[in-house]
Amino acid sequence: MPIVRDTVRTLVAPLTRTRLFRRWAPTLLPPLERAIARVTGGRVQVSALLVPSLVLHTTGARSGLPRETVLMYCPDGHGRAIVAGSNFARGRHPAWTSNVLAHPDAAIDVRGRRMPVRATLIGDDERDAVWARIERQWPGYRGYERESGRVVRLFRLQPVRRPGAAAAATDA
Numbered sequence: 001m002p003i004v005r006d007t008v009r010t011l012v013a014p015l016t017r018t019r020l021f022r023r024w025a026p027t028l029l030p031p032l033e034r035a036i037a038r039v040t041g042g043r044v045q046v047s048a049l050l051v052p053s054l055v056l057h058t059t060g061a062r063s064g065l066p067r068e069t070v071l072m073y074c075p076d077g078h079g080r081a082i083v084a085g086s087n088f089a090r091g092r093h094p095a096w097t098s099n100v101l102a103h104p105d106a107a108i109d110v111r112g113r114r115m116p117v118r119a120t121l122i123g124d125d126e127r128d129a130v131w132a133r134i135e136r137q138w139p140g141y142r143g144y145e146r147e148s149g150r151v152v153r154l155f156r157l158q159p160v161r162r163p164g165a166a167a168a169a170t171d172a
Contacts, residue, residue: 014140025088033070041112051138054081055109056157061095061102069096074134076156079115081108082122082130085153086144097153108157115159122154130154 015021037055051072058067073081085097100106100119107116122130131142131154145152 010139021088030070037070052081052110054083056083056096056100057107057109057114058096058099059103059106061098067096067099069094071096072138073157074137076133079159081110081117081157082134083155083157084134084141084144085155086141087148087152089144089147091148091150093150093153097155100155101153105160106157116161117157118160119155119157122156127154 052075054071054073056069056071058069059065060067071083073083076082085094087094101121104119105116106119107114131145134141
């Protein structure tokens with residue numbers, strides 16, 4: 001399966017860097033992702049056919065309302081994930097990045113399993129190493145940063161223990 005996945009990624013990656021993709025993907029992919037997630041109970045994501053994907057659950061920075069966004073992620077060991085606010089190379093940061101800056105405690109769904117996380121902005125001292133890790137998974141992805149004319153926000157999502165989880169485990 002990795003050979004098929006890698007072949008598909010190699011063929012599709014150049015398409016994701018086209019103007020046509022950047023124009024239509026933000027409009028077409030989110031509703032498609034939501035529909036597939038509803039039908040499969042969150043176990044299948046269209047984007048996950050190409051790259052590891054997760055659903056990030058945040059609190060709106062201004063509204064305080066629950067928000068969710070499907071994102072590509074890069075595994076970072078020990079259950080951590082790296083996500084990039086590329087926003088399809090648009091000039092503005094995606095809203096979810098403002099949400100996690102304002103409310104770093106969030107949750108993610110990976111293959112239908114939800115876990116609480118804490119988001120931390122990756123500092124300048126780590127950026128090149130993190131981008132290298134992301135590009136090993138998705139070659140050319142940093143091009144979105146160059147094309148957007150802004151510094152893409154990179155975040156590490158660290159799993160956290162739910163309050164009371166240890167107490168519940170000892171009660172069992």
